[in-house]
Amino acid sequence: MTTMTPCQSLTIRVYYEDTDFSGLVYHASYLRFMERARTEMLRSLGLDQRALLEGAAGAPIFFVVRAMDVDFRRPATMDDLLTVETEVLAVGGASLSLEQRVSREAEPLVSAKVRIVCVEAGRARRFPPEVRAKFERLLPDQA
Template identity: 55%
Template sequence: MTAGPLQRDIKGSASLQAPHRFAIRVYYEDTDFSGVVYHASYLRFLERGRTEFLRALGIGHRSIFAGADGESLHFVVRAMSIEFIKPALMDDSLWVETSIETLGGASVEMSQAILRDAEPPLIKAKVRIGMASQGKARRIPPLILNKLKGEASPP
């Protein structure tokens, strides 16, 4: 994939340099009959990590869905790849790390990992999200784009 004029790699951006971390505890409901985290549960963990990452940047789902400018927007997952490296177990305390890899005018590619203690990642994921309104793709509004870039919003 080639980067277009509106796409730029912001991995080195000062405000987004360190990945966002979100704590997760593994409950019985997240596991299969043997106490190992069921593979689909990782999708929920990753979703929570992305949601909290966006919230930390000042991008709340409720506020964009309400559509301050009159258009109700929401994020959609366009693509996802997951590498299952090592299983998590019932009652584990985990971290979901989320960072932006590439930011374009209409989509964001995020890198995510699920970690336990100081171990190497249990799960690695790449997620491409986009914006949509009424079932149609939309460009990311400038206010949200600026927050994703880590820039202060204009007064």
């Protein structure tokens, strides 16, 4: 069982497929790394995305990235071991604000502010209460 902490962490190895012709990690690969970290955060909360889409919380819902502000500071290279941290900053009625950081041995490489929206039938909708409560457990002042 995963221990709940305000900041979730995922370790990722950089593979050849994550790099571009220069041997550096391609910018879109960082977005995939962050997506994986967000998915693992949901799993750590006991939220199964497939089950939510199939209506486990009432109506079928899913989460989409509404906005992302990314700051690329330093590159990573093949075989690097990266840490992707995900921190919940705020939980709104239908949205979630996150900060994600990618680092290599504590050296900051990429950071992003991410806004996630809960969607039902193609439109934003409020989080089901039990889903919202799980996200709120990750707020820094709740730990």
